[in-house]
Amino acid sequence: MRKGFDWAAYVRGFHDAAPGVTEAVLSRTLAGGHTPYRWLARAVSPRAQLIVDLACGSGAMSRELALPGRTVLGVDLAESELRLASERSEGPWVCADGLALPLADASVDAVVSSMGAVVIQPAHALFTEVGRVLRPGGVFAFTAPTVLPLHPRDLVTSLGVVGRLRSLPRFPGPTEITGYKDALIGTxxxxxxxxxxxxxxxxxxxxxxEVIVSALYLPTTSARRxxxxxxxxxxxxxxxGPVRISLAMRRFLVLKQPVATRGPEL
Known part of the structure; x- marks a missing residue:
């Protein structure tokens, strides 16, 4: 990837061209009968009343979190995704930057993001903004793609796809905790x-x-590949017969500590 690549423009163009494509894949991506959306939702307390779904896309995560008496606010910069989300459920939906949320300090119980933390950058600014809007004791739960714990046999198909693409999927931000460790300091x-x-x-x-290939961030890959x-x-x-493509995911959970008991972030 060349230095100075305009990730913001790429991500905007990607979602304008194919709104809902991420949901089309992740809603059919299963482990033991559950999707990554369900796995992420399980990290949120049923007592959480006001939740922000950050980089909500077409709203799959917001719908997964919906409970009677709970408000899930879907936030995304892509108007094309929000239009699709509004067709699928009532929302509320807000077009806003994840680094400048239109919310008061210490006003929400939880923030979740399916894949958003690898897109919203820089990470320290993201964590700072999430820390601002979370109430003490609130949680930020997010998922990111990774490699482990894929089994070697799982890699055969993935490597076949990568070989034809001649490139790996890429993201603006890190997918491993080492990429977030320093970003948590001071938040x-x-x-x-x-x-x-x-x-x-x-x-x-x-x-x-077509849908699995079109859902990949491939900024340097030609249409021919x-x-x-x-x-x-x-x-x-x-x-x-049917071919299985394996996807490894990581679920991170971070806690906003009460000021009186706040110690080292890590």
């Missing part, structure tokens, strides 16, 4: 969980192959 947030889970997306048709990856997946399904 009043402390990491309390770093968990991993392995998920699988099944490719059985041309449409499945993307088509080659889709063609390779379709060829495999024709020869072997």
């Amino acid at each position: 009043g947030l402390r990491k309390v969980e770093d968990a991993r889970e392995r998920y699988h997306f099944e490719v059985a048709t041309l449409q499945d192959a 993307r088509a080659a990856a889709v063609e390779w997946l379709v060829d495999r399904t024709a020869k072997e």
